[in-house]
Amino acid sequence: MKEKKSEETVEQEEFNKSESGVQFTDIMKTQKGESIEQEISNNLDTGISFKEIIKDEKKTIKRADDNEKIKQYEQIYDSLYEFTKGFVAYLKMGKKPQLSEAFRLIEYIVDNSESLDILYRKAIYTKTADAHISNIVNVIIYALEIGEGLKFKRQQLIELGVASLLHDIGMFRIPDNILNKTDKLTNEEFSLIKSHPSLGHEILLKLYPEYPWMAEVALQEHEKENGQGYPNGLKGNAINIYAKIVGIADIFESLTHHRPQRKRFLPNDAVKIIISKERETFPREVIKAMLTKLSVFPLYSYVRLNSKAVGMVIEVDEPSPLRPTIKILYDDKGRKVMGEKIIILKDTPLLYIIDSVDEEDLPK
Template sequence: MIKKVQANEVQLGMYIHEIRGNWMEHPFWRKSFKLAQQKDLDKLVSSNLEAIWIDTNKGLDVVKANPAKILDGVDSDKPQSIKKPIARVLVEEELHVAKKIQNKTKEAVAAMFADVRMGKALEIEEAELLVNEINQSMERNPNALLTLIRLKNVNEYTYMHSVAVCVLMVALGRHLGLSEVQIKQAGTAGLLHDIGKMVIPNEVLNKPGKLTDEEFTIMKSHPVRGWEILKSCYQVHEAALDVCLHHHERVDGKGYPEKLSGDALTLFARMGAVCDVYDAISSDRCYKAAWSPAESIRKMASWKDGHFDESIFQAFVKTVGIYPSGTLLKLKSGRLGVVMEQSTKKLTTPIVKIFFSTRANAHIPAEIIDISKGMDSIESIEDPAKWGFDLNKIQGI
């Protein structure tokens, strides 16, 4: 039976049939799921939701609910291993550590890709260890690595794109509530998803102009070529093979190489498709300039033709923000600021570092403000090139 309940009536063991309200205002990427984790219950209770509907045929009723019992095959009477949480730190503090992790990961990817070019066996143990470091960095402060992935030049795009997709996959996996094992698999899949590009001729891979039909056919072979490379490596998990082969598929079946659609696409493949496109369009390429992070999100949201899984894309937006880190904003006060972090309250109210007054046309003392606290409001997204600002320097990266 479908029943409407209040947020304070929801308990572990219930099956959430539907969450009513704007998807940007609640922390869940699914509208229906079994409520089995305390952290999800805490999020649900603290969210400002219009209505919550439960299905008593699939989960517990209000009267029968017992928070001491955890569903889905987990026995609450047995001791559960509890991971000690990592203390949260300021983004400025984590940036120093995140830079080292990013550089180590880039070097590891470059070494793996070089091995593939020379026909050597692929060794991924170091990469998996680095994925763990990335996950730990994001637990301390996810905004540091999400800020750094924008830093790449055209010459090292292939390597840094793989690092960025790894970071985005880990961040998205954390938002989706995946297990530590699944997050590791998602991150490793992100690192290896473009390994097939190492067997694509450089004159095609790095061509500054539009590809011919023949060249595009060659380029489109990289998912299969990469899958063949990874298939020969016994250490590679199935998730990496899946994302490598299917990160260019679309939910409407118009992608490649297998034109899979709907339920035929796994969660990892759907995640990989979103993360891959976001980093690609928000990066400078040999044939086009990057869109800004906020413009990239806007463009992806406008593709209503079945390009992405809607729930995964919505979860991704909640992960990176409507105004991702590095977005230049003009506030109603006339001040300019760069987005440093996402607010835990609303997607539309990030934490911003203000540094310039458009009314005085002059720099002002830098100050961090949390727009969710009503200290100011957003008027528009601005183009840094128009103002001549080096936002990386302003952000301290």
């Protein structure tokens, strides 16, 4: 007779899957030759169709067309990273970091919203020395993108960005040997990890009582729409909307970056996993905003077409995120294409993207 698994054991197994490397092979299996658009549509057949998600979006086209501005915005990522590293170092020393610089950085991003396209690509593809710090920075960027998709006002976006910076503050009370452990966590270690929302809430209420929403987001980030989250099993409207956004952004960040026991998923695969595994745990409008704003194929990312040619995404049409405009870089034999060859996929029905390509996997 099979021994029944305890609720804690089942929950820990789910945590280990997302954090340390079980390949989601059951999710990723698809019919041979099926396009990414078909796969995502199929994953949404239990209540949210892809066309329904994007049909009412205002037509928005993003282009890659200003190299100087691109470089300027890329430096924002480095500034955020260095600031966050210093911020965390202060906390670990028992000091109270000032939030004025955090607000200034977030305000700059919000007031230059086109910078998010550049920051998004940096967040997806940049490798840093400290994964815990880059996780925080990347979640800020993904959360702001989703907030824009939800049509948040300026002040809401600023609050969301600062809350994202502080969402995992409780983790820095957890010993490094547990945070960096590559083996399966013991029940005691897992319970300690799960205490970080409460720890973060306690820290933020003490340090910044004038910003109660920060502490609330840290406490509720792991709550789920269906009540199956922690620490308090909250449901629906009882969960702060910022916490819901940070929660889904944190999952996307985890999936799109390396973990000790698995390689990272490319953005299109991460989106499929979230749709398959999390559609009951986040509200429809947040999932919709994630799909439209965390583009399946980010601006400046590399993709492979069904023709086997490889190109760079140079234009994204938000109502049709699966059919961007591509600049072909390599032909079907892997040879560098001379001159400029542009393909507008939404006007070319016989061609479609079959996969994302990591920069390090481009033909040499």
